[in-house]
Amino acid sequence: MKLYDTTMAPNARRVRMFLAEKDINVDCIDIDLQKGDNLTAEFRAKNPFAKVPVLELDDGTIISESVAICRYFEETQPEPVLLGTTALEKANIEMWQRRAEFGFLLPTGMSFQHCSGFFKDRMTPNQAWGEDCKKSAYGYLKLLNQHLSNSTYLAGDHFSIADITMLTTLDFGRVIDIRLNDKHEHVQRWYDLVSQRPSAKA
Numbered sequence: 239m240k241l242y243d244t245t246m247a248p249n250a251r252r253v254r255m256f257l258a259e260k261d262i263n264v265d266c267i268d269i270d271l272q273k274g275d276n277l278t279a280e281f282r283a284k285n286p287f288a289k290v291p292v293l294e295l296d297d298g299t300i301i302s303e304s305v306a307i308c309r310y311f312e313e314t315q316p317e318p319v320l321l322g323t324t325a326l327e328k329a330n331i332e333m334w335q336r337r338a339e340f341g342f343l344l345p346t347g348m349s350f351q352h353c354s355g356f357f358k359d360r361m362t363p364n365q366a367w368g369e370d371c372k373k374s375a376y377g378y379l380k381l382l383n384q385h386l387s388n389s390t391y392l393a394g395d396h397f398s399i400a401d402i403t404m405l406t407t408l409d410f411g412r413v414i415d416i417r418l419n420d421k422h423e424h425v426q427r428w429y430d431l432v433s434q435r436p437s438a439k440a
């Protein structure tokens with residue numbers, strides 16, 4: 239089994255952290271996004287969308303999309319549970335996971351792409367849109383701060399994939415100066431808790 243992966247990329251890191259939680263070792267193959275390793279015909283044959291991460295099973299089967307890869311490992315090795323056990327837990331985790339993705343990962347990623355010019359060889363950066371996305375990301379942090387005043391983890395009393403998505407995106411956000419400040423005391427409490435997990439080193 240191989241994981242095509244990029245150290246700095248938040249989507250790749252969330253899969254690595256998920257694997258670390260489950261103590262699963264997979265060989266990682268580094269894909270240099272800035273050099274365009276993901277744009278080659280060879281890589282596109284694995285993932286036509288030209289994005290990391292990509293999991294290749296021993297029989298050559300390909301799974302891309304971070305959450306689909308995590309789902310595969312949750313099913314093949316359920317413990318520790320990261321996607322929920324009961325119907326209600328699963329729904330609650332998915333709710334917070336989708337909120338973290340659409341409310342924070344997406345605007346943070348767009349802000350990075352449009353403000354940094356990192357991918358200017360393959361897209362036209364729009365600084366104003368990037369700044370707007372940064373405001374949206376801060377809007378999400380405000381809502382999350384209210385939620386975490388009353389909840390240990392994103393989806394309640396148990397650590398889950400939703401926390402992984404949020405933590406890895408928050409760490410990545412520093413690259414474009416999206417940071418917690420003194421208005422985010424509850425997010426900071428949660429951040430201090432989850433970033434101490436050994437898997438956060440992944």
Ligand SMILES: N[C@@H](CCC(=O)N[C@@H](CS)C(=O)NCC(=O)O)C(=O)O
Binds near residue numbers: 288289302303
């Ligand atoms: N929805 C996909 C998003 C994957 C994605 O956007 N990956 C980024 C790195 S975080 C990438 O490969 N970007 C390369 C590019 O846009 O050229 C997932 O969850 O895996």
